[in-house]
Amino acid sequence: MCQHQPACPTADSADREAAHPVACHPEQGWSLLCNGVLLFEDTGELLPDGQIIAPHRPLTASRITTAA
Template identity: 55%
Template sequence: MCPHKPRCPDAEASDREAARSVRRDDRVGVVELCNGVLLWDDTGELLPSGRITPPRRPTGSAA
């Protein structure tokens, strides 16, 4: 449960990345958000349900 006021967006909401950061691991490049979402530096996500969203930011050059 989110303790923030106003509450952070749910992990399935389209604005889920607006949730507050609760932990960061710079070695791996991941942030845990209040709603349980793991957000990687390349913008990929792992939702609490186990669903993965691919990165939206380009990570390399087109070949």
């Protein structure tokens, strides 16, 4: 599917999210990458073979409060 040179990572590569977007719909929360991966704004993914990758956002630091 990818016509870029050098070619983008394939859908089964660990770095598949580095592929170029070919359709972006931020108002709907998704982008289609040139390797066929649907990337969602919550970092979940749908691979071309139907496999679902759960969201994998980095954990945010918890708020630390101190008594004054």
